[in-house]
Amino acid sequence: MAHSFPEWNFDSNHSTEAENGRIVVIWNPALSVITYLKAPQLVVCGVFDPITSCSFTVAFVYAFNDRMNRLPLWADIKRLASSPVLRNASELSRHLEYEKMEQHKKKYLENFALMYGNQTVEEFIRIIVRDEKIVRACYAESTDWISSEDFVEMMLVDSVFILVFLKQTGRRYIDKTGDFLFDKSCHRDTIFEDLLLLENQLPFSLLENLFGPFFIKFGDNLTFHELDSAGVDIVGNKVERGTSFERGVLTMPCFTARGHTERLWRNIMALEQCHYTYAAYVCHYITFLDFLIDTEQDVELLVNKGVIKNLLGHSESVVEMVNKMCLGLADNGSYYYDIAERLNKYYDNRLNRSLATLRRVYFKDLWTGTATIAAVIILVLTLIGTVTSVLQVTQDDSDPTKSLLPPPPSRDL
Structure with missing residues (x-):
């Protein structure tokens, strides 16, 4: 059957209880079909077409030739006539x-x-x-x-x-x-x-x-400050409006926080929620910021990176504005899902965090970096000298010629 009708569904009344069953029902998988009754001479199915939302019940009959053998068929049909399945179309539709x-x-x-x-x-x-x-x-x-x-x-x-x-x-x-x-x-x-x-x-x-x-962890504890501590380089893009994360560099569009910024954004977000559900770019961007901005340190970092131009004066005002704008926002997914996933993977990499700590503590400026390199050189030279001394002592102890006593002086006059 699978060879003759590939990818189609089928059912049959042939079984150990109905060895003479000869009914085979085949249907397109686009339809939803449930078998209510399988008897030796009868198969009753419920059919639902999701395209047209049409549902109906169908009975397939293959009667035996002998009159006496057909008596069970008539009994089955009489029972079906009084069955609530055939009379309650709405229940059938829900069941299908x-x-x-x-x-x-x-x-x-x-x-x-x-x-x-x-x-x-x-x-x-x-x-x-x-x-x-x-x-x-x-x-x-x-x-x-x-x-x-x-x-x-x-x-x-x-x-x-x-x-x-x-x-x-x-x-x-x-x-x-x-x-x-x-x-x-x-x-x-x-x-x-x-x-x-x-x-x-x-x-x-x-x-x-x-x-x-x-499931990835995003939005609970991960902030811009933590991304920066993990070595993520945050760059403000004044030309293009897209956001990207490649090779440890998070590029974001710049914006200016003014007195009317919240009112402007709320109107755009309301328009997207009502008419552009599948193109809610501003809603997704604000949600992305809301996930990553929790403290004044996050805002100050974005100001230093050129992502935010803060004309409100206090960083706390920007935090409050961003965090409030996502209240009551319908969640229909996000264009930033893949970026968030890559940021989490980058942050979870211990090597990235270790290298970031090394750069931040020991190479934060020219003088600190020079001092670090000088200290490393001195440490290496000291280590080389120590190893050389240990090897020299070891060689002296293992040399048999140096452990022999000198011969006694001769007594001949």
């Missing part, structure tokens, strides 16, 4: 939407395995199995009716979906991605709202154990 979302989650798991390897997935399974009793105890209602295998699979699929969804949310997509959750912002917002519901949440301890290595 749920099934569609479950299939989408499994696609996330497949892509996750391709990106991070099957070993990572197996490690996730090992952690879930290890903590299964603790995870089950976190739920108010009993989960004993779910088998261990199904429970582990459910936790795995939902956890990976949350992980991939959160990582993808931080990025900014200009073109269509092929993922309906991100091609329309309303779907992404709906998922966020669903994740906040208590009945949809997974135990935080489980997510913390699984997600620890995957």
Whole structure:
């Protein structure tokens, strides 16, 4: 079947309970299909088309030739006639939407395995199995009716979906991605709202154990002052408006902090939030500044680097202005995601911080650098002299000719 209809989905009523089943249902993966009933002569499916939002129920019949053998078929049809599934179209639609979302989650798991390897997935399974009793105890209602295998699979699929969804949310997509959750912002917002519901949440301890290595730390403690201490060279760009980070140099557009700057920026940000959600350049830039400016030292550093021209007088006024402007701002990802990721990697590199400390303490100016080099030369010469003396003493002790006593004088007259 997979050879004749590649990448299509199918189901059949042929099984150990229905050895004579002859019905095969094949459908395009763009449709969401769930099988409600499989009998030897009947297959009933619910179909949902996400493009047209149309849903319906369809029954496939392949009756036996003998009248007596067809009696079970008529009994099945009578039961279907009174079934609430056929009478409640809205319930069917919700059920199919749920099934569609479950299939989408499994696609996330497949892509996750391709990106991070099957070993990572197996490690996730090992952690879930290890903590299964603790995870089950976190739920108010009993989960004993779910088998261990199904429970582990459910936790795995939902956890990976949350992980991939959160990582993808931080990025900014200009073109269509092929993922309906991100091609329309309303779907992404709906998922966020669903994740906040208590009945949809997974135990935080489980997510913390699984997600620890995957998320970068940005915005909590990392500031411009700390980036400078790690050796990041911050440069103000008066010509171009773009921000870049290459080879340890963070280039940023310059701006002047005036009395009307906050009012101007707030109006531009409001315009972007309402009409340019996917091109909110000013909102993203202000958010980037908000992450990295926490103290007056950060502002003074940017003033010295030529990034900010402070006409407000006090550095504290700039800190307060930048930190307040992001309050209530809708988070739709950021164009600075990749830059933030590279900055964190650069800061986490111990060699970069060590070299920065060396330059800042021992080579901060010409005189300090000259004194440092002179001290190193003296230290090297002293070390060479010490090693030479030790080697000389060692050679003297190991020379057998120098340890022999002189011969006694002759008694011959």
